Amino acid sequence: xxxxxxxxxxxxxxxxxxxxxxxxxxxxxxxxxxxxxxxxxxxxxxxxxxxxxxxxxxxxxxxxxxxxxxxxxxxxxxxxxxxxxxxxxxxxxxxxxxxxxxxxxxxxxxxxxxxxxxxxxxxxxxxxxxxxxxxxxxxxxxxxxxxxxxxxxxxxxxxxxxxxxxxxxxxxxxxx
Amino acid sequence: xxxxxxxxxxxxxxxxxxxxxxxxxxxxxxxxxxxxxxxxxxxxxxxxxxxxxxxxxxxxxxxxxxxxxxxxxxxxxxxxxxxxxxxxxxxxxxxxxxxxxxxxxxxxxxxxxxxxxxxxxxxxxxxxxxxxxxxxxxxxxxxxxxxxxxxxxxxxxxxxxxxxxxxxxxxxxxxxxxxxxxxxxxxxxxxxxxxxxxxxxxxxxxxxxxxxxxxxxxxxxxxxxxxxxxxxxxxxxxxx
Numbered sequence: 307x308x309x310x311x312x313x314x315x316x317x318x319x320x321x322x323x324x325x326x327x328x329x330x331x332x333x334x335x336x337x338x339x340x341x342x343x344x345x346x347x348x349x350x351x352x353x354x355x356x357x358x359x360x361x362x363x364x365x366x367x368x369x370x371x372x373x374x375x376x377x378x379x380x381x382x383x384x385x386x387x388x389x390x391x392x393x394x395x396x397x398x399x400x401x402x403x404x405x406x407x408x409x410x411x412x413x414x415x416x417x418x419x420x421x422x423x424x425x426x427x428x429x430x431x432x433x434x435x436x437x438x439x440x441x442x443x444x445x446x447x448x449x450x451x452x453x454x455x456x457x458x459x460x461x462x463x464x465x466x467x468x469x470x471x472x473x474x475x476x477x478x479x480x481x482x
Numbered sequence: 483x484x485x486x487x488x489x490x491x492x493x494x495x496x497x498x499x500x501x502x503x504x505x506x507x508x509x510x511x512x513x514x515x516x517x518x519x520x521x522x523x524x525x526x527x528x529x530x531x532x533x534x535x536x537x538x539x540x541x542x543x544x545x546x547x548x549x550x551x552x553x554x555x556x557x558x559x560x561x562x563x564x565x566x567x568x569x570x571x572x573x574x575x576x577x578x579x580x581x582x583x584x585x586x587x588x589x590x591x592x593x594x595x596x597x598x599x600x601x602x603x604x605x606x607x608x609x610x611x612x613x614x615x616x617x618x619x620x621x622x623x624x625x626x627x628x629x630x631x632x633x634x635x636x637x638x639x640x641x642x643x644x645x646x647x648x649x650x651x652x653x654x655x656x657x658x659x660x661x662x663x664x665x666x667x668x669x670x671x672x673x674x675x676x677x678x679x680x681x682x683x684x685x686x687x688x689x690x691x692x693x694x695x696x697x698x699x700x701x702x703x704x705x706x707x708x709x710x711x712x713x714x715x716x717x718x719x720x721x722x
Contacts, residue, residue, distance in 0.1 A: 400707060
């Protein structure tokens with residue numbers, strides 16, 4: 307199956323990052339977003355990449371950057387999101403430090419792409435949306451390239467509501 | 483070994499306009515000894531040796547470590563944020579702050595149990611190599627120090643040695659208060675990341691049959707957010 311329209315290009319994503327004046331990307335790498343990682347690691351002017359050993363550190367480092375006046379983006383995969391839930395709770399839900407997450411739906415069957423994730427056979431994929439809904443974290447789906455406008459909205463929403471906002475990347479990003 | 487108040491008091495007395503990130507045990511002590519201006523003016527100097535904190539003795543430690551509702555309600559000075567309630571988060575917060583504000587010194591007062599939870603954070607910090615970061619760990623081998631003193635998973639862990647091998651520029655272990663007071667300004671002035679393992683006596687436990695738990699102040703669950711906003715404003719004014 308061709309991923310076609312569901313595969314967001316890394317170059318379009320980098321444009322969205324620079325348009326939003328993101329100055330740091332804090333991350334534990336995600337298989338779904340490999341092409342974006344590759345672009346960022348090759349060097350994008352004005353964006354510093356910080357690799358952390360686990361997702362808890364990703365969240366706390368991003369929080370420190372935000373308090374210090376920077377505008378970070380957090381990148382991880384769905385398993386990492388579950389791993390750092392307590393840190394997200396403390397930092398974004400209780401301490402109300404705004405943060406935008408790009409989270410890849412690792413493990414999603416290609417046959418499920420274009421269909422509701424509730425129909426996925428993989429728990430890591432299937433539970434992402436109900437998990438975020440249950441903990442009160444706003445989320446949006448990045449299923450097509452035009453959805454990248456949701457990144458702009460996510461920063462606005464995170465700032466206004468002083469919370470985390472998660473963008474779920476539904477399919478492997480394209481290498482272009 | 484030094485006592486907990488000496489370990490924290492040296493930082494409170496000598497931090498200057500640096501940012502402090504603390505874990506819970508150190509937070510209780512900072513809350514008691516810092517004034518509203520963030521200075522520890524009430525902490526005396528002894529024999530004219532700057533920063534040598536002996537005035538607050540072991541006898542007071544039990545009350546210092548017990549959460550005080552009044553101090554908690556007062557909150558921290560704007561230059562301090564506490565990773566509470568979030569064990570393991572201090573080094574990451576400090577790294578982000580240090581990278582965002584390379585013009586400011588950032589001092590972490592970590593706990594041994596907290597650092598063990600996020601030991602990989604040493605590698606994350608070392609890889610980013612913030613020159614303005616001084617990472618201190620209170621090594622007392624206990625969790626819920628001064629309350630129940632449960633043992634940490636390992637009591638003889640060599641934190642300084644591990645930090646050095648992870649790539650910190652300098653790391654050392656200090657066991658007495660006088661040496662700590664003398665070394666602190668020198669370590670703070672160094673290009674980091676610098677790591678200091680402070681060997682601290684466990685505070686005597688209070689729990690026993692018949693002990694009654696006290697409720698933690700409500701503010702303890704929300705203060706990190708208030709401190710984040712205050713620190714953000716303080717840093718923005720400082721940059722202006």
